[in-house]
Amino acid sequence: MRPITLLLFIGILISVCSCRSDFETTASTGDLTFSKDTIYLDTVFTNIGSSTYRLKVYNNSKNDITIPTIQLAKGLNSKYRMTVDGMQGNNGKIFSNVDLLAKDSLYIFIETTANIADANPADFLYTDQIQFDSGVNLQKIELVTLIQDAIFLYPKRFADGTTETLPIGDEKIDGFFLDENDPVNGNELHFKNTKPYVIYGYAAVPSGKTVTFDAGSRVHFHANSGLIISNTASINVNGAVSTTDKLEKEVIFEGDRLEPDYSDVPGQWGTIWLTNGSTNNTVNHLTIKNATIGLLVQNNDGTTVNIKNTQIYNCANYGILAQTAKINGENLVINNAGQASLACSYGGNYKFTHCTFNNNWNSSEQVAVFVSNYITGAVPEVKDLTAATFNNCIIYGSYSTEMILKKKTGAAFQYQFNNCLLKFDNISNTFTTNPDYQFGTDTAHYNAIILNKDPKFYKVSQNKFNIDDTSAAFAKGNSAYLIPLDIIGNTRTLPPDLGAYQNKPFPK
Structure with missing residues (x-):
């Protein structure tokens, strides 16, 4: 009987325990x-x-x-x-x-x-x-x-379920040509400041046409989207100096995720692509944020791409990637890029004056400025670099060497740095005998160079590259290269400061 009694006791105990109070609310x-x-x-x-x-x-x-x-x-x-x-x-x-x-x-x-x-x-x-x-x-x-409210621009969807595409070489990408007589949006080649624009896919400017951006216009790109300036087409960005922190007259290109968590996330969209043969391109007071490549400039037709008073931040690969291009840059600020803030590759002709190139990307492989006269896998592999001139510039960043020159024989390689602050720490004397980096003795390529001195930017993490009179860049410029106004419209004094900003006391 004892086993039966024991089993009965266990059964009663289980029954009592199963009547839990968890669900008695x-x-x-x-x-x-x-x-x-x-x-x-x-x-x-x-x-x-x-x-x-x-x-x-x-x-x-x-x-x-x-x-x-x-x-x-x-x-x-x-x-x-x-x-x-x-x-x-x-x-x-x-x-x-x-x-x-x-x-x-x-x-x-x-x-x-x-x-x-x-x-x-x-x-x-x-x-x-x-x-x-x-x-x-x-x-x-x-x-x-x-x-x-916004104006949405996107590829057409056809009845068979396919989407409008653009031919890019042997490939096709989701994209469409902007239409100056669109039945819904009107002139899509004229971006106004009355409403923001949201672009899905790549919007292309037809050959022979110009896309214009009014001061204060805002353009948001979805993932894998961008803008293509076709052969013989042009871009004209007409931003202006703003008087408030709202940047009311700046033209801004960024992603379409507006939450604060996405405010500085790289690679949210593609690029602004000035393709082979694009012409008469002018950019003034443009801010580009969080692209894969901010500006991709390829073999424009010999006319100069003028880029002034422009800021490019947080690009997954490059801030500006130029290949056999011709660029005149004034008052540019570029920071944070996975490979290089500025890359002048595969030859070309470049002049940058009063620019600030910085790179604080979290990798020792990145640089602020990269210059070369070749590209691997291309035919021909080398192209003439007829000029890469930097005047009154700051080239800096978070790692030891922020400027790299790479050349191959068979093409010209002309470069010059005048009155520039460079971060170039010759660790272990790696570059001591390299003829391309003789900053103190090679006057054909280097003049009045300041090496490895802190420019004391205001707040790099917030992309604020203002300087004050304690900066190593203070009053070190050459007036021969003077751009009278800085990136935000302040008058430069003589001798001018290096970089895109005239010194001002920092806010307290």
Whole structure:
């Protein structure tokens, strides 16, 4: 009998233990706490989905509770949608009887897709609330999203399911030609400052046409998108000096992810590509951010690409990649690129005056400036570098050597650095006998060079390359190369400072 009694006792014990109190909950009493009291979903374009944002909900009581309802105040009509601990609820809008154990928490994930017509016309904000329970137990979390109206440019979709493409050599890419008589957008070759533009795929400028960007225009590129300036086509960027931190007159090219977490993420979109034969290209007061290659300039037709008062930041590969090109650059600032901030490769003709080339990429392989007269795998492999001239420039960065020259015989290799601050640390005397790096004795190529002195930029991590009078670049320029105004319109004094900025006291 003893085994039978023992088995009976074990059965009763299991039965009692299985009657757990985990699922015996009490109603919520309105004492939930939250990780945030307002969720700002940042800026979105009309009808483009936002990123997903997180809210954590805590039950700090000693009781397991049931929250009768978690819902959006606008109910099924809300433009927001949620998941609650992985549950979808009623279309992501309304959730009933959500259990939450004592001293436990749950996650709510929120996103939105809204139209400009849904927003408040006074401030373009779309708002709602997440409501927990009701009546005296009601608790609320505010939801706020700024919606921007925009002009969307993208390849056509055909009835057979295919998408418009552009021929690039033997390949095809998703893209389209901008149309000066588009039935919906009007003149797509004229970018105005009234609304931002969002481009999907590569927008190409037809041969013989010019694309113009007004001061203050904003262009956002989706992933794997960019702008192509075709053979005999031109680009004209007409930015101007801004008077506020909003850069109201600057032309800005960047990605279409507007959340702060994406503000300095490289490689979000492709490039601005000035192809073989593009002509009469001018760029003034343009800011390029977070591209793969900021500007790709290839074998333009002999006319000079004029790039002035321009900033290029956080490019996955290059800030400017020039191949057999002709460029005149004034008051340029380029920082952070996976390979080189400026690469003048495969020959060409280049002059840069009062420019700041820096590279703080997190790799010892990157440089600020790279110059060569060849490219591997091409036919011919070498091209004449007829000039690579740097006047009153700063070439600096986070690693020991930020300027590299590479040449091969069989083509010209002409370069000159005048009144420049260079970071070039000859570690282990690697370059002591190299004829290309004789900074103190080779006056044909180097004049008044400042080696390895700190320019004391204001805030490199924020791409602020202003200097003050404690900088090693202060008053070290040659007035023969003077550009009278700096990148933000300040008058340069004599002798001028090196780089794109005239010195000013830093803000306190």
